[in-house]
Amino acid sequence: MFEFLKSPVLAFQEFIRLSGRAIAGIPRKPYYMDDLFIQMDLIGVGSLPVVILTGFFSGAVMALQMSRALQTYGATSQVGTIVSITLVREMGPVLTALMVAGRNSSGMASEIGSMKVTEQIDAMRALGTDPVMKLVKPRLIATAFVLPLLTILADFVGLIGGWVVACYMLHLTTGQQFWESAWRALQYDDIAQGLVKPFVFAIVLSLVGCHYGMQTTGGTQGVGRATTQAMVVASVSVVVLTFVIGRIFTSL
Amino acid sequence: MAATGNNGIAPVVMAFDEVCFGEGGEQALHNISFDVRRGETLIIHGAAASGKTLILKLALGLLKPTRGRIFLFDRDVTRLAEREWFDMRSRVGVLFQEGGLFDSLSIEENVAYPLLNQRLLHFPEEQVHDRVEQSLEFVELGHTLEKFPSELSGGMRRRVGIARAIVTQPELLLYDSPTAGLDPITANTIMALIVKGRDVRGATTVMVTHRHQDGEILARYRFDERTSTLVPALEDSTHTRYLVLREGSVAFLGSSAEFDASKDPYVTMFASR
Ligand SMILES: Nc1ncnc2c1ncn2[C@@H]1O[C@H](COP(=O)(O)OP(=O)(O)OP(=O)(O)O)[C@@H](O)[C@H]1O
Ligand SMILES: [Mg+2]
Numbered sequence: 015m016f017e018f019l020k021s022p023v024l025a026f027q028e029f030i031r032l033s034g035r036a037i038a039g040i041p042r043k044p045y046y047m048d049d050l051f052i053q054m055d056l057i058g059v060g061s062l063p064v065v066i067l068t069g070f071f072s073g074a075v076m077a078l079q080m081s082r083a084l085q086t087y088g089a090t091s092q093v094g095t096i097v098s099i100t101l102v103r104e105m106g107p108v109l110t111a112l113m114v115a116g117r118n119s120s121g122m123a124s125e126i127g128s129m130k131v132t133e134q135i136d137a138m139r140a141l142g143t144d145p146v147m148k149l150v151k152p153r154l155i156a157t158a159f160v161l162p163l164l165t166i167l168a169d170f171v172g173l174i175g176g177w178v179v180a181c182y183m184l185h186l187t188t189g190q191q192f193w194e195s196a197w198r199a200l201q202y203d204d205i206a207q208g209l210v211k212p213f214v215f216a217i218v219l220s221l222v223g224c225h226y227g228m229q230t231t232g233g234t235q236g237v238g239r240a241t242t243q244a245m246v247v248a249s250v251s252v253v254v255l256t257f258v259i260g261r262i263f264t265s266l
Numbered sequence: 267m268a269a270t271g272n273n274g275i276a277p278v279v280m281a282f283d284e285v286c287f288g289e290g291g292e293q294a295l296h297n298i299s300f301d302v303r304r305g306e307t308l309i310i311h312g313a314a315a316s317g318k319t320l321i322l323k324l325a326l327g328l329l330k331p332t333r334g335r336i337f338l339f340d341r342d343v344t345r346l347a348e349r350e351w352f353d354m355r356s357r358v359g360v361l362f363q364e365g366g367l368f369d370s371l372s373i374e375e376n377v378a379y380p381l382l383n384q385r386l387l388h389f390p391e392e393q394v395h396d397r398v399e400q401s402l403e404f405v406e407l408g409h410t411l412e413k414f415p416s417e418l419s420g421g422m423r424r425r426v427g428i429a430r431a432i433v434t435q436p437e438l439l440l441y442d443s444p445t446a447g448l449d450p451i452t453a454n455t456i457m458a459l460i461v462k463g464r465d466v467r468g469a470t471t472v473m474v475t476h477r478h479q480d481g482e483i484l485a486r487y488r489f490d491e492r493t494s495t496l497v498p499a500l501e502d503s504t505h506t507r508y509l510v511l512r513e514g515s516v517a518f519l520g521s522s523a524e525f526d527a528s529k530d531p532y533v534t535m536f537a538s539r
Contacts, residue, residue: 129368131364132364132365132366132369133362133363133364133365133366134366134367134368134369136323136326136328136362136366137360137362137366137367137368138368139326139328139351139355140326140328140355140358140360140362140366141355141379141380141383141384141430142352142355142356142380142383142384142385143383144348144352
């Protein structure tokens with residue numbers, strides 16, 4: 015009767031098992047430092063341009079859209095407050111994670127998936143390395159380390175975007191007032207939320223990408239399927255998780 | 267080469283006992299039983315999807331059987347933990363059907379991979395380069411160390427795969443369809459290398475193949491070190507046995523003479539008659 019539930023449940027079980035093994039493997043040898051640095055470079059440095067662009071324009075667009083509403087209340091001096099709160103709590107973490115999901119979760123799924131269908135994963139196991147330690151662990155650690163940093167950068171660049179629009183395009187406020195209100199608006203739990211989110215997203219993004227890669231079957235066609243599924247599932251998880259984490263923080 | 271003498275039987279290197287794989291209607295292997303003794307050569311024939319690759323992957327612990335027992339080097343490995351499998355696998359060399367070369371690594375790094383990663387081997391790091399070079403010379407690809415797998419032809423990649431399989435000088439060698447998709451000339455070169463790999467060190471060899479010629483080369487020739495060529499072997503001196511699979515079941519298991527004499531229409535399709 016619940017036959018249709020069988021395969022998603024089995025897949026989720028497999029995801030949990032992979033996650034468990036990867037996380038339990040973090041403190042254990044072997045470490046494969048080279049792979050870790052390659053992944054950090056790929057995810058961190060590789061994502062810089064796209065994160066800077068999205069960050070800048072999301073801050074800019076927020077200042078732009080808020081300007082009319084603020085003008086009707088005569089509260090244009092508050093533009094810094096609004097831009098900084100929305101960026102740090104929500105837009106920075108979510109947009110950065112979505113970019114990394116699009117670039118790296120799908121990239122991990124296609125890379126590991128191609129290795130799976132060309133029997134490189136089997137070869138790895140046969141030749142003495144555990145693919146969870148060699149492939150999944152470096153990706154997990156690299157993403158968990160790099161995504162919060164990228165988010166901080168996106169937040170900062172976003173504030174610059176908001177400042178440019180608010181002060182130089184629309185002349186809503188002075189630069190000093192903008193930065194002061196932006197800084198004052200932030201409380202500890204905003205910053206905590208803004209850092210917990212990317213950390214949690216990073217774990218999910220990397221594990222989802224690796225999971226779909228490891229589960230790939232059916233040749234090159236299967237790799238394409240795994241890639242899309244990884245990106246879709248990773249992106250949806252980000253949007254759902256940001257709500258869940260936000261809910262936890264508001265009830266604290 | 268210490269194979270079965272007249273008195274005394276060589277130890278079992280690999281054995282399957284009533285092994286099944288897959289559940290219910292999707293069972294891919296049914297009650298497979300056979301054994302391979304030290305110094306023997308086993309040739310596995312069978313139509314596409316008859317379960318040949320599955321047998322090799324089960325023997326390496328890459329998949330787990332649903333029923334039955336598997337022995338490797340006289341040890342029951344059916345329920346072995348992955349950690350212990352790594353020790354068992356370091357005694358086996360394998361060439362995968364799809365090659366399984368790491369395309370992000372150079373040829374040298376590919377061949378060095380088992381030397382550096384098989385924990386049980388403890389291979390001294392300063393000797394890795396020489397051993398890799400030697401192994402690539404063996405397959406006549408000594409000049410490709412710096413290249414990447416994507417820069418080589420299909421036949422060359424297969425040869426690199428062989429170099430990687432033999433580089434650790436394993437006791438047991440598994441080859442999955444080494445000549446599939448190659449022209450007859452390259453296929454014969456590859457087969458000559460496999461015979462050489464078997465006879466130079468007396469490794470037990472298991473080979474999956476579609477081509478009856480491949481089996482015949484392994485059964486009827488041996489490598490002569492003096493002249494560096496293949497020469498006809500004395501009757502049954504290669505200790506070759508055949509396993510023919512049909513839809514996941516054993517259709518034939520026996521010596522090379524029995525294989526040649528078989529009247530089964532499915533089995534004869536894999537023989538040269
Ligand atoms: N990991 C697996 N889990 C379940 N079934 C599998 C798995 N791998 C292969 N099979 C199934 O087992 C059957 C035998 O597959 P196998 O790869 O052993 O065929 P083969 O004899 O090597 O064929 P070919 O000559 O085409 O390589 C196929 O029907 C395949 O779908
Ligand atoms: Mg096969």
